[in-house]
Amino acid sequence: MTEHTTCVVVGGGPAGMVLGLLLARAGVEVTVLEKHGDFLRDFRGDTVHPSTLRLLDELGLGERFAALPQSRVEETAFPVEGGSTLVLADFRLLKTPHPYIAMVPQWDLLNLLADAGRAEAHFHLRMDTEVTDLIRESGRVAGVRYRTADGETGELRSELVVGCDGRWSVVRAGARLRPREFPVPIDVWWFRLPRHADDGATALVPSMRKGHFAAVIPREDYFQIAYLARKGLDARLRAEGIDRFRERIVAALPRFADRVGTLQSMDEVKHLDVRLNLLRRWHVEGALCIGDAAHAMSPIGGVGINLAVQDAVATARLLAGPLRRGRVTSGDLAKVNRRRRLPTVLVQTIQRAMHRGIVRPVIEGRRSGPPKAVVAILDRIPGVRFIPAYLIGIGFLAERAPAFARRSPRTPISRPTLERR
Template sequence: MSAVEETDVLIVGGGPAGALLGFLLARRGIGVIVVEKQTSLERDFRGETVAAPSVVTLRRLGFGPALDAHGFLRTEGVTMRMEGRRVMHVDYRRFALGEVPVDIPQPALIAMFSDAAAEFPTFEYRFGTSFTGLLRDGDAVTGARLRRRDGSTSEVRARLVVGADGRFSKVRHAAGITADVQHMARDFLSFKLPRPADWGLQAELVVDRDRHLVVLPTFPDFLRVGHNLPKRGLGALRAAGFEPFKAGIMALDPRLAPVVAEHLNSWDDTSFLEIFTAEVPEWTRDGLVLIGDASHTCTPILGQGVNLAIQDAVVIAPVIADALSTAGPVPAAAFTGFVTERRRHKAHVTSFQRLQEKALATGSTPGVLLRRARYRLLDALPLKYRIFGGVLNAPHGIDPADLAVAAGGSRPGLGV
């Protein structure tokens, strides 16, 4: 027979959104259990860039000492090169936030959140625990069924279940919410390389007609390289052979040729990512809410996933706390404002990503010439900082009051 437990909030998914939300709720004295199907955090994450506004938010939440103690890599700007010519450069240090994007391993970031939360008696983070189904009372969600790696099962009854389990969310599926998946024309293959000593701290977008590389400095001393390929084109790429693939990378950016030749040895060194966005028509049920990629999947362009997740957690924490002041499952209506606000911000990000993807997918000679001319013109105008700042540094809708430590819940290093 399954064990039965009770808590205020059950969060399914222990990534950045789930772990940070768990901390924010536990700090308010709310009972919260975070469950994560993986047995540890020691796995590879593709997106590890924390945008400048998110760095500001984390420091105001009190995580500055932990960030500094672990270490991170500052990303000082981005350079775009098209058909062998530099066409644009954005210097992140020119923005007025006082921070630049940083690269830090997501396992370290998640550990910072969960370690801070573990100091509160109402918090628990469980590795190796999978979600298997929702508990219901009529139409209201009242908890979830869980299974550990050893096969044991349990039921956790909660006034709110939070689905923070990513782009293929099982919680979303169990709730009967169908995502409208919109595929991009291309997918991505990524890999890591040692960072050459003279590379600097700039991200690079290297484009040749409809082929491109995204090259990101990665903590502590790597480059993360993303290479586009046609949708459903992985099979053909592999059939053509690994050496032609390597040759294509080196031709796109000859600066990478020495490290590619030495360190990129087989398909096992690469990681495939299917590129799509997902529009989710409903984010809530009575007793349930979706956050992060479970509710608004974005593409990897500009690395917005982890940042949207952090924003979601900070914005929704006070909403949940207020909603728990009344008895019973948290009603879906409690999240109307949250959903409206976050959907608007996500749509802004996605529209910019689609414009970027459309420009990068251009392969015809007239299109390539026009694209290059547009970027060079934009580079010459101060307007580029307003355009990029509108996405990279867009307001999060975070009330400064939401960043204050709950009364009686402060501890050294986590005050504001």
């Protein structure tokens, strides 16, 4: 079966859903293909930063987002000697409508965006539809081949295919685009621990003890824990078993010794193979990669989702016109690359420096806590906390919603019926 649309968006993550919504509001026929049957997956990026919160306001979705279950992180702090903490980034210093990071399960955000998209006549979301290959004609990408969960196969032809399908992108592979890989010293193991009523805390506080690095993310009903260790250790950690893993967590986070027993098996611990890479060129004729498909990010700073969303906004603004006219050139696609490459490179440069200067010395047991120079600067010049807050919360090039996509918060949105093919 062969079908036609103007733009195929591969991947129903934050970048794909935002891009689909914005293009549909521009009057572009857009079809988002998502290989899973729902959005329910644990330990995906759940940080929604001030720049993205402002974007949701501009799209008329701010009030609906605020009604979702969430917790708010107002600062990032480091533990220092004596049991106190030193604030690294104070988001309350930002002059923005939402001076905090909202911690919201990603599936809630994606369902909200799906609701908004379904209200647009030009938006189509197909779940349980996995892209298997790209269609090529006359030297350009002309669409995708797909397979549904029921085994049905088909072709969806289009003027443009946008890969928003993550670090292992099928679109990137099919377009023969190869990223430059940067060395990464760590992997991350995610899990949950109970949050007690008297725990309080609105800060994201990492723990740095010789040989152990962990980050505690306060969620509404639990703590989401990231344990960082040397890359390639997953098989060893699982072979050691849950008792030894609990010991590692207590060594990193002594204050949670009373609750690590809730971890019953290593099946509850999810491994993230951390990658940091960047495509030299984000496009070929008829296809474009954005978000993690173009640049996998380290979890350091939690900026991956928000950088991908900014990519999506820029893509919609730059390509809505060519898509409405029915012809997208390589020059049009190159504009997206030029617009978004520099902020991506700058963020990755900072992440690589943090790997070298902060994370690696801790996990190798050479230091506990952040570098003394960083501590001294933050202690003596409190105002400097604005800088990391701005870089994390807003970024180097925050994109604003284009005029065609803006809506009043009172615009009604009907509940979508997700299309399954």
